[in-house]
Amino acid sequence: MAEFRMPSLGSDMEAGTLVEWQIKPGDAVHRGQIVAVVETVKGAIDVEIFEDGVVDELLVVPGAEVPVGTALARIRSAQPRAAPESPEPSTSPAPIAATPAAAPSEPAVAGGVAPAALAPARGDRLKVSPAARRRAAERGIDLADLRGSGPDGAITLADVEGAAAPAPRTVAGARDLAAMRQAIAAAMAHAKREIPHYYLAMPVDMAPALAWLAQRNADRPPDERLLLGVLLVKAVAKATARFAEFNGFY
Structure with a gap:
Protein backbone atom coordinates (compact mmCIF):
# COMPACT_ATOMS: atom_id res chain seq x y z
CA MET A 1 0.00 0.00 0.00
CA ALA A 78 -3.53 -3.40 -9.14
CA GLN A 79 -5.08 -6.82 -8.51
CA PRO A 80 -4.00 -9.48 -11.02
CA ARG A 81 -6.80 -10.94 -13.06
CA ALA A 82 -8.10 -14.30 -11.86
CA ALA A 83 -8.94 -15.63 -15.35
CA PRO A 84 -5.39 -16.72 -16.31
CA GLU A 85 -4.97 -18.47 -12.96
CA SER A 86 -8.18 -20.52 -13.30
CA PRO A 87 -7.37 -24.26 -13.51
CA GLU A 88 -10.63 -24.96 -15.37
CA PRO A 89 -10.10 -24.00 -19.01
CA SER A 90 -13.01 -26.15 -20.16
CA THR A 91 -15.49 -24.41 -17.89
CA SER A 92 -14.50 -20.83 -18.71
CA PRO A 93 -15.42 -20.91 -22.42
CA ALA A 94 -18.93 -22.15 -21.61
CA PRO A 95 -19.92 -19.16 -19.44
CA ILE A 96 -18.33 -16.75 -21.87
CA ALA A 97 -20.30 -18.19 -24.76
CA ALA A 98 -23.42 -18.56 -22.67
CA THR A 99 -23.48 -14.97 -21.40
CA PRO A 100 -24.85 -12.89 -24.28
CA ALA A 101 -23.43 -9.64 -22.96
CA ALA A 102 -23.51 -8.14 -26.42
CA ALA A 103 -27.08 -9.27 -27.09
CA PRO A 104 -28.81 -6.53 -25.06
CA SER A 105 -26.53 -3.89 -26.51
CA GLU A 106 -27.16 -4.90 -30.13
CA PRO A 107 -30.92 -4.25 -29.99
CA ALA A 108 -30.19 -0.99 -28.26
CA VAL A 109 -27.91 0.03 -31.10
CA ALA A 110 -30.48 -1.04 -33.63
CA GLY A 111 -33.19 0.99 -31.91
CA GLY A 112 -33.51 4.73 -31.89
CA VAL A 113 -32.37 5.07 -28.27
CA ALA A 114 -28.70 4.27 -28.86
CA PRO A 115 -27.66 7.54 -30.58
CA ALA A 116 -29.09 9.55 -27.71
CA ALA A 117 -27.25 7.40 -25.20
CA LEU A 118 -23.93 7.60 -26.99
CA ALA A 119 -23.88 11.39 -27.23
CA PRO A 120 -23.95 12.09 -23.47
CA ALA A 121 -21.37 9.37 -22.88
CA ARG A 122 -19.01 11.13 -25.21
CA GLY A 123 -19.56 14.43 -23.45
CA ASP A 124 -19.00 12.84 -20.08
CA ARG A 125 -15.58 11.66 -21.24
CA LEU A 126 -14.40 15.19 -21.95
CA LYS A 127 -11.32 15.56 -19.76
CA VAL A 128 -10.73 19.06 -18.44
CA SER A 129 -8.47 20.06 -15.57
CA PRO A 130 -10.23 22.13 -12.88
CA ALA A 131 -7.84 25.02 -13.46
CA ALA A 132 -8.69 25.01 -17.17
CA ARG A 133 -12.41 24.71 -16.46
CA ARG A 134 -12.29 27.66 -14.07
CA ARG A 135 -10.33 29.84 -16.50
CA ALA A 136 -12.72 28.93 -19.33
CA ALA A 137 -15.67 29.99 -17.18
CA GLU A 138 -13.95 33.29 -16.38
CA ARG A 139 -13.33 34.07 -20.05
CA GLY A 140 -16.56 32.66 -21.46
CA ILE A 141 -14.86 29.96 -23.52
CA ASP A 142 -16.84 26.92 -24.67
CA LEU A 143 -14.74 23.87 -23.80
CA ALA A 144 -16.42 21.83 -26.54
CA ASP A 145 -14.69 24.04 -29.13
CA LEU A 146 -11.19 23.37 -27.78
CA ARG A 147 -8.78 20.62 -28.76
CA GLY A 148 -6.95 19.23 -25.76
CA SER A 149 -3.17 18.84 -25.83
CA GLY A 150 -2.85 16.97 -22.52
CA PRO A 151 -2.71 13.22 -21.85
CA ASP A 152 -5.52 11.33 -23.63
CA GLY A 153 -6.69 14.60 -25.20
CA ALA A 154 -7.30 16.34 -21.88
CA ILE A 155 -7.87 20.11 -22.05
CA THR A 156 -5.21 21.92 -20.03
CA LEU A 157 -4.86 25.46 -18.76
CA ALA A 158 -2.51 26.23 -21.66
CA ASP A 159 -5.21 25.25 -24.16
CA VAL A 160 -7.66 27.68 -22.57
CA GLU A 161 -5.04 30.44 -22.39
CA GLY A 162 -4.37 29.96 -26.10
CA ALA A 163 -8.01 30.45 -27.03
CA ALA A 164 -8.86 34.03 -27.97
CA ALA A 165 -11.84 34.95 -25.81
CA PRO A 166 -11.21 38.11 -23.76
CA ALA A 167 -13.52 38.70 -20.82
CA PRO A 168 -13.36 40.94 -17.75
CA ARG A 169 -12.28 39.28 -14.54
CA THR A 170 -14.23 40.05 -11.41
CA VAL A 171 -13.98 37.94 -8.29
CA ALA A 172 -11.19 35.79 -9.70
CA GLY A 173 -9.06 38.91 -10.23
CA ALA A 174 -9.25 39.77 -6.53
CA ARG A 175 -8.30 36.20 -5.66
CA ASP A 176 -5.31 36.24 -8.03
CA LEU A 177 -4.21 39.57 -6.53
CA ALA A 178 -4.32 38.09 -3.04
CA ALA A 179 -2.27 35.11 -4.21
CA MET A 180 0.26 37.44 -5.82
CA ARG A 181 0.62 39.42 -2.60
CA GLN A 182 1.13 36.20 -0.67
CA ALA A 183 3.86 35.19 -3.11
CA ILE A 184 5.56 38.58 -2.74
CA ALA A 185 5.36 38.35 1.05
CA ALA A 186 6.81 34.83 0.99
CA ALA A 187 9.71 35.97 -1.23
CA MET A 188 10.46 38.96 1.00
CA ALA A 189 10.33 36.83 4.14
CA HIS A 190 12.69 34.32 2.52
CA ALA A 191 15.10 37.12 1.59
CA LYS A 192 14.96 38.49 5.13
CA ARG A 193 15.80 35.08 6.62
CA GLU A 194 18.43 33.86 4.17
CA ILE A 195 20.24 36.90 2.71
CA PRO A 196 22.75 38.88 4.81
CA HIS A 197 21.62 42.44 5.49
CA TYR A 198 23.60 45.57 6.28
CA TYR A 199 21.99 48.53 8.01
CA LEU A 200 23.24 52.12 8.12
CA ALA A 201 21.37 55.03 9.70
CA MET A 202 22.16 58.72 9.55
CA PRO A 203 20.09 61.92 9.98
CA VAL A 204 19.18 63.80 6.79
CA ASP A 205 17.62 67.26 6.61
CA MET A 206 14.64 66.78 4.29
CA ALA A 207 13.38 70.38 4.44
CA PRO A 208 14.88 71.42 1.06
CA ALA A 209 13.59 68.23 -0.57
CA LEU A 210 10.09 68.73 0.81
CA ALA A 211 10.10 72.36 -0.34
CA TRP A 212 11.16 71.31 -3.84
CA LEU A 213 8.46 68.63 -3.88
CA ALA A 214 5.76 71.12 -2.80
CA GLN A 215 6.83 73.53 -5.53
CA ARG A 216 6.71 70.79 -8.18
CA ASN A 217 3.25 69.63 -7.09
CA ALA A 218 1.72 73.10 -6.87
CA ASP A 219 0.33 73.08 -10.41
CA ARG A 220 -0.26 69.34 -10.73
CA PRO A 221 -3.63 67.57 -10.34
CA PRO A 222 -3.86 65.16 -7.40
CA ASP A 223 -3.43 62.05 -9.55
CA GLU A 224 -0.18 63.38 -11.08
CA ARG A 225 1.57 64.68 -7.96
CA LEU A 226 4.99 63.37 -7.05
CA LEU A 227 5.47 61.44 -3.84
CA LEU A 228 8.40 61.55 -1.47
CA GLY A 229 9.33 58.05 -2.60
CA VAL A 230 10.35 59.47 -5.97
CA LEU A 231 13.18 61.42 -4.33
CA LEU A 232 14.28 58.38 -2.35
CA VAL A 233 14.43 56.22 -5.48
CA LYS A 234 16.39 58.94 -7.28
CA ALA A 235 18.83 59.20 -4.38
CA VAL A 236 19.38 55.43 -4.30
CA ALA A 237 19.94 55.34 -8.07
CA LYS A 238 22.53 58.13 -7.90
CA ALA A 239 24.26 56.50 -4.93
CA THR A 240 24.55 53.10 -6.59
CA ALA A 241 25.88 54.72 -9.75
CA ARG A 242 28.53 56.55 -7.74
CA PHE A 243 29.39 53.67 -5.39
CA ALA A 244 29.30 50.46 -7.42
CA GLU A 245 29.96 48.33 -4.32
CA PHE A 246 26.39 48.89 -3.18
CA ASN A 247 24.94 47.80 -6.53
CA GLY A 248 25.43 44.08 -5.90
CA PHE A 249 23.67 41.01 -4.60
CA TYR A 250 24.46 37.64 -3.02
Missing part, protein backbone atom coordinates in the same frame (compact mmCIF):
# COMPACT_ATOMS: atom_id res chain seq x y z
CA ALA A 2 1.56 3.28 -1.14
CA GLU A 3 0.65 6.82 -0.12
CA PHE A 4 0.14 9.75 -2.47
CA ARG A 5 1.47 12.79 -0.61
CA MET A 6 1.22 16.55 -0.98
CA PRO A 7 4.15 17.38 -3.28
CA SER A 8 6.51 20.31 -2.98
CA LEU A 9 5.71 22.53 -5.96
CA GLY A 10 8.26 25.21 -5.15
CA SER A 11 11.39 25.82 -3.11
CA ASP A 12 9.48 28.06 -0.71
CA MET A 13 6.27 26.01 -0.55
CA GLU A 14 5.34 24.86 2.94
CA ALA A 15 1.67 23.92 2.45
CA GLY A 16 -0.93 23.63 -0.28
CA THR A 17 -4.71 23.62 -0.60
CA LEU A 18 -6.40 20.67 -2.26
CA VAL A 19 -8.79 22.23 -4.77
CA GLU A 20 -10.31 19.15 -6.39
CA TRP A 21 -9.87 15.41 -6.82
CA GLN A 22 -9.99 13.98 -10.33
CA ILE A 23 -10.15 10.41 -9.04
CA LYS A 24 -12.33 8.42 -6.66
CA PRO A 25 -11.84 5.21 -4.65
CA GLY A 26 -11.69 2.21 -6.94
CA ASP A 27 -10.29 4.09 -9.93
CA ALA A 28 -7.23 2.69 -11.65
CA VAL A 29 -4.43 5.24 -12.02
CA HIS A 30 -1.24 5.18 -14.04
CA ARG A 31 2.05 7.02 -13.88
CA GLY A 32 1.80 10.58 -15.23
CA GLN A 33 -1.97 10.84 -14.77
CA ILE A 34 -3.34 14.09 -13.31
CA VAL A 35 -5.17 13.08 -10.15
CA ALA A 36 -5.67 16.35 -8.25
CA VAL A 37 -5.41 20.13 -8.39
CA VAL A 38 -3.45 21.91 -5.67
CA GLU A 39 -3.45 25.65 -5.12
CA THR A 40 -0.36 27.43 -3.84
CA VAL A 41 0.50 31.10 -3.55
CA LYS A 42 1.55 30.94 -7.19
CA GLY A 43 -1.78 29.57 -8.47
CA ALA A 44 -3.61 26.30 -9.15
CA ILE A 45 -1.39 23.47 -10.36
CA ASP A 46 -2.33 20.07 -11.79
CA VAL A 47 -0.65 17.30 -9.80
CA GLU A 48 0.39 13.98 -11.35
CA ILE A 49 0.89 10.59 -9.76
CA PHE A 50 4.13 8.71 -10.25
CA GLU A 51 3.03 5.11 -9.88
CA ASP A 52 0.43 2.67 -11.16
CA GLY A 53 -2.27 1.22 -8.97
CA VAL A 54 -5.84 1.50 -7.72
CA VAL A 55 -7.18 4.26 -5.48
CA ASP A 56 -7.94 2.68 -2.11
CA GLU A 57 -8.93 5.74 -0.05
CA LEU A 58 -8.94 9.55 -0.27
CA LEU A 59 -7.61 10.96 2.99
CA VAL A 60 -8.06 14.73 2.45
CA VAL A 61 -11.22 16.53 1.38
CA PRO A 62 -11.15 19.40 -1.16
CA GLY A 63 -10.65 22.80 0.43
CA ALA A 64 -8.28 21.57 3.13
CA GLU A 65 -4.83 23.15 3.45
CA VAL A 66 -2.19 20.62 4.48
CA PRO A 67 1.62 20.77 4.85
CA VAL A 68 3.95 19.37 2.22
CA GLY A 69 4.40 15.62 2.70
CA THR A 70 0.93 14.98 4.11
CA ALA A 71 -0.67 11.77 2.83
CA LEU A 72 -3.53 12.69 0.50
CA ALA A 73 -4.59 9.23 -0.67
CA ARG A 74 -3.71 5.55 -0.40
CA ILE A 75 -2.87 3.64 -3.57
CA ARG A 76 -2.83 -0.15 -3.66
CA SER A 77 -1.26 -2.27 -6.34
